[in-house]
Amino acid sequence: MKILNKGTVTSAQGFSANGLAAGIKKSGKPDLSLIVSDVACPTAGVYTKNSVKAAPLVLAKEYLKNNRAQAVICNSGNANCFTGKKGFAVAQKTAALISKLLKIKTQDVIVASTGIIGKQLPFEKIKAAAPALVAGLSTHKGHLAAKGILTTDLTQKEIAVQITLGGKKVIIGGCAKGSGMIQPNMATMLCFITTDAAITSKMLKQALLAATDHSFNCISVDGCMSTNDMVSVMANGFSGNPLISSANADFQKFTQALTFICTDLAKKIVLDGEGATKFIEILVDGAKSHTQAKTIALAIANSNLVKTAAYGSNPNWGRVAAAVGSLSLGVTENTIKITFSSFAKKHIKINVFLKLGQNKAIVYTSDLSPQYVHINGKYT
Amino acid sequence: MKILNKGTVTSAQGFSANGLAAGIKKSGKPDLSLIVSDVACPTAGVYTKNSVKAAPLVLAKEYLKNNRAQAVICNSGNANCFTGKKGFAVAQKTAALISKLLKIKTQDVIVASTGIIGKQLPFEKIKAAAPALVAGLSTHKGHLAAKGILTTDLTQKEIAVQITLGGKKVIIGGCAKGSGMIQPNMATMLCFITTDAAITSKMLKQALLAATDHSFNCISVDGCMSTNDMVSVMANGFSGNPLISSANADFQKFTQALTFICTDLAKKIVLDGEGATKFIEILVDGAKSHTQAKTIALAIANSNLVKTAAYGSNPNWGRVAAAVGSLSLGVTENTIKITFSSFAKKHIKINVFLKLGQNKAIVYTSDLSPQYVHINGKYT
Numbered sequence A, B: 001m002k003i004l005n006k007g008t009v010t011s012a013q014g015f016s017a018n019g020l021a022a023g024i025k026k027s028g029k030p031d032l033s034l035i036v037s038d039v040a041c042p043t044a045g046v047y048t049k050n051s052v053k054a055a056p057l058v059l060a061k062e063y064l065k066n067n068r069a070q071a072v073i074c075n076s077g078n079a080n081c082f083t084g085k086k087g088f089a090v091a092q093k094t095a096a097l098i099s100k101l102l103k104i105k106t107q108d109v110i111v112a113s114t115g116i117i118g119k120q121l122p123f124e125k126i127k128a129a130a131p132a133l134v135a136g137l138s139t140h141k142g143h144l145a146a147k148g149i150l151t152t153d154l155t156q157k158e159i160a161v162q163i164t165l166g167g168k169k170v171i172i173g174g175c176a177k178g179s180g181m182i183q184p185n186m187a188t189m190l191c192f193i194t195t196d197a198a199i200t201s202k203m204l205k206q207a208l209l210a211a212t213d214h215s216f217n218c219i220s221v222d223g224c225m226s227t228n229d230m231v232s233v234m235a236n237g238f239s240g241n242p243l244i245s246s247a248n249a250d251f252q253k254f255t256q257a258l259t260f261i262c263t264d265l266a267k268k269i270v271l272d273g274e275g276a277t278k279f280i281e282i283l284v285d286g287a288k289s290h291t292q293a294k295t296i297a298l299a300i301a302n303s304n305l306v307k308t309a310a311y312g313s314n315p316n317w318g319r320v321a322a323a324v325g326s327l328s329l330g331v332t333e334n335t336i337k338i339t340f341s342s343f344a345k346k347h348i349k350i351n352v353f354l355k356l357g358q359n360k361a362i363v364y365t366s367d368l369s370p371q372y373v374h375i376n377g378k379y380t
Helices: A055-066 A084-102 A123-135 A142-148 A201-213 A249-271 A290-301 A304-311 A317-325 A370-378 B055-066 B084-102 B123-135 B142-148 B201-213 B249-271 B290-301 B304-311 B317-325 B370-378
Strands: A015-020 A032-047 A068-078 A109-116 A157-165 A168-177 A190-195 A230-235 A279-287 A336-340 A347-354 A359-366 B015-020 B032-047 B068-078 B109-116 B157-165 B168-177 B190-195 B230-235 B279-287 B336-340 B347-354 B359-366
Touching: A015 A123, A015 A142, A032 A055, A032 A123, A032 A142, A032 A190, A032 A201, A055 A068, A055 A084, A055 A109, A055 A230, A068 A084, A068 A142, A068 A190, A068 A230, A084 A109, A084 A123, A109 A190, A109 A230, A142 A157, A142 A168, A157 A249, A168 A249, A190 A249, A201 A230, A201 A249, A249 A279, A249 A359, A279 A290, A290 A304, A290 A317, A290 A347, A290 A359, A304 A317, A304 B370, A317 A336, A317 A347, A370 B304, A370 B370, B015 B123, B015 B142, B032 B055, B032 B123, B032 B142, B032 B190, B032 B201, B055 B068, B055 B084, B055 B109, B055 B230, B068 B084, B068 B142, B068 B190, B068 B230, B084 B109, B084 B123, B109 B190, B109 B230, B142 B157, B142 B168, B157 B249, B168 B249, B190 B249, B201 B230, B201 B249, B249 B279, B249 B359, B279 B290, B290 B304, B290 B317, B290 B347, B290 B359, B304 B317, B317 B336, B317 B347
Parallel strands: A068 A109, A190 A230, A279 A347, B068 B109, B190 B230, B279 B347
Antiparallel strands: A015 A032, A032 A068, A032 A230, A157 A168, A168 A190, A279 A359, A336 A347, B015 B032, B032 B068, B032 B230, B157 B168, B168 B190, B279 B359, B336 B347
16 A cells, blocks of 8 residues: 555546635635546445434435435535525535536535534525636645635645555545544544545445544544534546455455545544644553443543643543543453553553453544633634 | 521531641642531431542442441542552541541541542541541531532532421531532532431431432533542431431421532532633423433533533534434434523523423533633643
8 A cells, every 4th residue: 555645535536626715714715625526436425423414414315325426515614504494405506506517417416514503504605606616626636625625624634545456556535624523423524535446335335334433433532523524435436446346355455545544534633633732542452342442442532631631741540540430331440550651742642451351442532722622612 | 498607517516527737738728627426327428430439439338338427537639549458548547547536436437538549648647637637626617627628629618508397497518529520420529418407317318319319410510520529418316306217298308408408519519610610501301301301411511512612602502402413312403492591691501492202400510611721731
């Protein structure tokens, strides 16, 4: 596997993209992105488990029932969530608009939104900006698309890798946005992945579920589950590799690369977590199951006392022990061992060893800083 | 029911108390408190559900198996938690020391601790201070006892009320400490209650469980469950009221007064939550059960995004909806109604109406401020 220099969503063959400022954000920053495949292709998506779902997410789930798409249109600055029938109509109209301009099927357009909840998304701004967005599509503008989906993010989050499947070069690229309301369960941010691999939609879904389980489902910034977020992957088959239609060796290789992409983007989200000054890696070993290990690691990751201890470079394993104990799994002082790396460094490792079983999990989180409070106290 | 002016743990007949600085805290502030009943009497306790329990808590549970006690000795500045056999021996030695000085049974001494986890509690400091602590016991020094149990608290938390049972004046008084690691499940702080009511230990326990369920179990400051905390109530019967031995009218009256005491102290803990600038009352109505309503209300209370919105005086019902939705109870945009009082005020009310059932619960919490981060980033 090779990591591509300046890799992005247009690194794979047959994908173009664009991003611009449509005026949804008051700041005038880019807020509308489009990613398009030259052909409609197998597409898989995973979504937030929050029962309060944003309009575009409801629509995307509906459209993706046929496991096929050709374009992703995403705005930032407004989540189009809790916006009623009017908001749902805006999502529908956005899909119709883009499909008309691209001359593709409406159902092949994935609509996504991120930003403030509860305010109507101004469709007229999307309508006004869409022609230029489509006209400017280019195989070199993946970075602009990566920029237009950001909210409080300080950095763009992109990556692409190249693997070889059946003698053919296959590229997978992706971009993501954070950076608050980050907590699993899937998918707690937006992430759009493209690949020129030839793979059936069934195997693509399977690969995506495996990849997200070990990446986006293992991160937490503030323990708050979002209403909006999703991960999608479009696979247009342009690389010409032998079609992956079973869990063969090529599938394993593809899944491994996809997991790498997702893990890289997940870590970038944590690193750029709202107000984050530290990156914390929490290993829990000796649990009954992987799921239990992850639950325990997330309880530690979501403890404000652990997060503030990290912020203050103030190692305190009592707080880690208290977080584990709060789950009432019977863990006591005598059945837990905790080790730390230096809290003074930017990258902190917390290792917890239990005597409940043989399984482990790693979770990534950030610290809790006064800046997080400032960002979220003022955000409107 | 009458609220007593300057009411405290020595307001009830037959109780004396004292508090002083034993040098456990580096700051030189009071850190050792003693509350004593003139006679051994029915006593009930409730404890944290954290499976990692502090040494004094383990000892107190053991000693209280006979539902009887005569004294509470509590230090602040050190939690005596995660301190192994040595720490447990310190708790035992403390009980033995106090019992010897008071000439009462060792098993009638409740030991409690609060403060930093993972450091050995210096027994020699308790030993050196104990004679003066006992010698200075007075029926006027409840306030000193209330002071000696504080940690990061900014204010003392005390109250006493008077009720009439069978023609006799009965007094219940209590003191409590917060102010971080505040999250139910019982008991997430220290609270010591005294009363001169005559009541059997069985009915006392029943009254305490009812009172805590509607008070201390309904508050959250940071969602972190403590390893140390407990609520105890000693009832010495000095008021001469007809012994309460069943769930009669006097029992209801007593429980109501005890609930009032606990609710008052619980609210005071929230008001004095670490870094708190706002007091938030969250009502959830229309739930399947009281427990479900409380779970939902606590999810809202523990959302860092809701808490920072309160801090920033920035009403955002999207965050409240997202917190409810994260519980995956099937609540959607169409089955939730949210109303707010002004976020600009110090006391904020958040009301959530659901369509799941007929039950409700109220939970109290504080906001999340930069000060919380500073306090917990530096605390050692």
